[in-house]
Amino acid sequence: MTEVIDRDLREGRVEAVVTRFPPEPNGYLHIGHAKAICLDFGIARDYDGRVHLRMDDTNPTTEDPAFVAAIERDVRWLGFAWDDLRYASDYFESLYAQAERLIQHGDAYVDARDEATIRATRGSVSEPGTPSPDRDRGPAENLDLFRRMRAGEFADGSHVLRAKIDLASPNMILRDPVLYRIKHAHHYRTGDAWCVYPLYDFAHPLSDAIEGITHSLCTLEFDNNRAIYDWLVERLFPEPRPRQYEFARLVVDRTVLSKRKLIALVREGHVEGWDDPRMPTLAGIRRRGVPPEAIRTFVDRVGVTKANSRTDPALLDHAVRDALNTTAPRVMAVLDPVELLLEDPDGELDGIDGVDAPSFPDDVIGLVPEAADASRLLPLGRRLWIERDDVALDPPAGFRRMAPGRAVRLRHGVVVLCEGVDVDAEGRVTRAQARVLPGTLGRNPDGVKVWAAIHWLDADTALPAEFHLFGDLFTVADPDAAGDFRQHLDPASLVVHRGFVEPSVAADAADTRYQFERQGYFWRDPGPELGPEAAATDPSGSLVPSGSLVPSGSLVPSGLVWNRIVTLKDARRVTAGGGERSPAPARARPAARAPAAEAAGGEPAGGAAGTGEAPDPLAGLAPADRAAAERWIEGGVDPVHAGLIAAEPLLAGLLADAVGAGADVAVAAPWVAQETRGELRRRGQLPAQLTGEALAELLALLADGTLHAGGAREAWAAVAAGEGSPRAVVERRGLARLDDEAALLAAARAAVAAHPAEAAAFRGGKQALVGFFVGQVMRATGGRADPRAAQAAVRAALAEG
């Protein structure tokens, strides 16, 4: 992507970069849009260009101003600022004028048939469409009809404006696409001013052109649409015209990103709303507490290519933890509390009713020195809350926390020795007793193993709180792969706990993001940001009445409701006996990947693949061409090459000319079939300089030793680029073969001397490095060195060491 822009700038095709992000205001932005936003805005920023946020509002029946506001807010939240806010609907008048121009040029016509008929006559991927009786109507009549369409004389669907392109095009998009349809509908911005509205394929390229967009970035599925994009822009606008480039959509495992499915999740009540923290919408992600910079680094890490791929949500989690590790103060919270009663026979705690605890560990302070100043008071009494699964009566293998007879440190406090554990009928821990070990505040006891540091809360001062633990919405990587996506919904995607949090948080800003030690990153649920007004104006349907997700703060005396942003990475392993289990409903281990995901991965192409009969390279040739090909084969030409050349008259003529000019057919054929054919394909035409005579000249230079193969290839490309005859090119570029042994040896020695580490590696047995050194010599000699001689020189130079 940046390569294209660099070239456009370098070649002066454009003076400055202008991009645009063009959402349709008919839904909420999600993480997939974040990729496009980061790209469009990021490129504009990196190239010191401009970026427009454009509402692609050409369909009055689905769009709504509430979404415009939501989109603006989401883009800003991500940390971007647009240079201009535009609306496609502002261009309706000029778009209409362009449509009239098209009609006047005879490039568009009004079709009076209904939707079903047009659909039926478009043909299929393997059959051409059939023309409408209206297709050959004259421009004047079309213009009249189109004006009457605008004037409101016709009913919805009775007429459309179509581009007149090619009903037999293998690209379905080009089969006379519809440009304008009649919709007697109220538009949220233009009101009732219009009853004809342009379609995407018409409005989008022309909006880009109107705004002077230089690089129009979009996702892969619009690849086919580029043809109509270019067709329109070339007819209606002068250079510099906008150009469209495609990149792969972001797909994240264990969620869904299609608008339809997201709507279904909301409407059917699988989630609490568009900003449910489990949703991949930016509103949901924001409410969950993810900081925007984490989204940006995530998008950076994912990269931009044209290969459709799926991204592991672990990559996002990592970006979130990375952003929060150095910024989130550590506090303690107990999600599933049990009582711990302390005995203090030595009076260790006498006179102490709390400890001052640093808010950040030393390693974070190392990264962010000012974090050293932050601390808070931690009350400490004789009755505490600790986490239920930090205690076991009968510890399973691998259990490293509290159990009878084991000492653990109370984080930031003293070491205690467990003296008793009460369990209920099901074996669940209900209470524990422990004795404070003397002299262990800030110091480890002698001769006593401390098994762990556990988090705790003073029971008398801890604030009651509710914790919302979010997991992936789906249990499988690709919910669409098998059956209805709903059947893969994870019922444990939201787990609510009632517990306690330390009192210090009451003094902090409400939007503080914390790490609850050993649990994860949390922040206070800001509550639904999409208020009732969003529900009321949501044209896609009713928002489900909020249930448990609305802060049930009223039920919690402190009113505190915490959203878990992301878990801590959890390294505790499940033992063979299954004794230890992950306490949080954390993301399932990779081993738990569903069968559907495996199947989606595709069967490796084994067995029968690749072993099929080689097809006849001469199949499908006309008899005369076939005869020519057979003659070449007799002359020693590879049959595949012969077939390729014979199929293309330009190439066949070129080969014949070259042979006529004295070239050996067997030598010339690969140059025609590969190098020359490649030029033909890339340029769409055969460069005039690529004649048989030129090829014969090139091959003569090769034969008499003036050139080696690599130089000849470069020379041929230069000839194709119009730099002159092979001989002239070789002269100008200094491509003549260099086989002076002394010079090559000197170059080889220099290369070896310049790369001692590589030389040592070679002598250590890494033979592949010969190529590396040959490459160095080739570079040093401007590509002139004879490769064989260079390789010999390299080996000699390496042997000298």
Added chain:
RNA sequence: UGGCCCUUCGUCUAAUGGCAGGACAACUGGUUUUGGUCCAGUCGGUCGGGGUUCGAAUCCCUGAGGGCCAGCCA
């Protein structure tokens, strides 16, 4: 089925025709008053076949696999 796009460690992504590298994940150790962080290390890849080349992930052919297109959605 016609056309177009795509294919590099488990995942994502680099490599002017010249040492296949990084990140995430996993795994091993070390540090640690968080089973966190950090540090060190391990595992692991060019879809198959052919061609051109001294040398191919890269260029050419071919096979396989995946995606998109037959809305008056965008």
